[in-house]
Amino acid sequence: MTDGAGSNIRSAYNVLFAIAAIAAIASALLGENARWLHYISKPLATALLLFIVVQTVTPVSKRYQWAVAVGLVFSLCGDIFLMLPQDMFVAGLICFLITHCAYIIALTSNVRLAAVPATFVACTLLALAIVWDLWSSLPAELTLPVTVYALVLALMGAQAISRAQHLATHSAKLAAIGGVLFLASDTLLAYGKFRFTIPFGPFWVLGTYYAAQWFIARSVAKSE
Template structure:
């Protein structure tokens, strides 16, 4: 299947998943669109990353693919109603924590860890500010898991920025923007859940999330100037 056609399928699946989440409360049957197309969108992004050629390196691609699978598992846990599985949010959080470990592994496979210290300092400061604001609304049982998750998310995002600035390549830029979009999506989700409801939160959270995954998936492909380089 041509790359452009795969991208079209991803867009359609994502639009249906978002529509189901947006209209699910008003139109009960629309929720099934969300249940069906949320995991299908992530699965389509997995195949997009799997089929992308030529790749930066097998190490980078493999780490990204495993991270997307962890994200798929997290998607399923997070969309389960509390009446079906009351630990869904915690299991989803842990699944995405593993996903960020994988994405971080990819980001350090071809660039020096914390090669741009200012990126880490800036992202850390932003993360601390968000934690201070959100902390009063966090259930006590989630304090440790949330702190661990935030640390991994911030580290992945900062390394994505650092990698992009070090490599100055198409893959680097895609990964950089993808990392920032992931941080934006998770920040919106956290504020919506633990601070104050956000208008059209499914649209904002899911669109930035799918954009993040797609950009990270796209970053496995090397540009013509990068072909032939093996950073594994």
């Protein structure tokens, strides 16, 4: 496949991803009347990002590429669990926990864990502060899973940021943006689910979520 053909395919997938993500957000806002569209568009958006990652010809490294791909596979499973009418929050939480572990594996492929200690301290303290603030609103059976998830998410975000601080490459900066947006998305999701109603919640939660995944998927390519 020529570089031009590969670029055209990636562009097409990016456009399709944007359409699917917008449809997922819009259908979530519309509620029951558009549930069928949500069931199609939400997993489709993540699947398209997976295709983009797998088809990247010049990745940062094979380990980075396939770790991100594994993360997106579990994100896809998590998307499905969280959109079902049954309460499968814990199953979705576990899937996204594995996603963040996979992303950490990718992000440590060329920069050691905690390369910038101050970043890790800041992200950990932020995660603990959010859990502490939500603690009284969490069901007892979810306090441990949510705490573990928050710490692993913070670890992923901190590694993405510190990696960008260490390498300062375009790819590393894209991953860092993705990590920060994932922190924002999951924080919004947690507050919206356990604390208070966020106006137009799906717009903010899914908007930051899909942006985070897109930046992480784009970070796989060595150069764009």
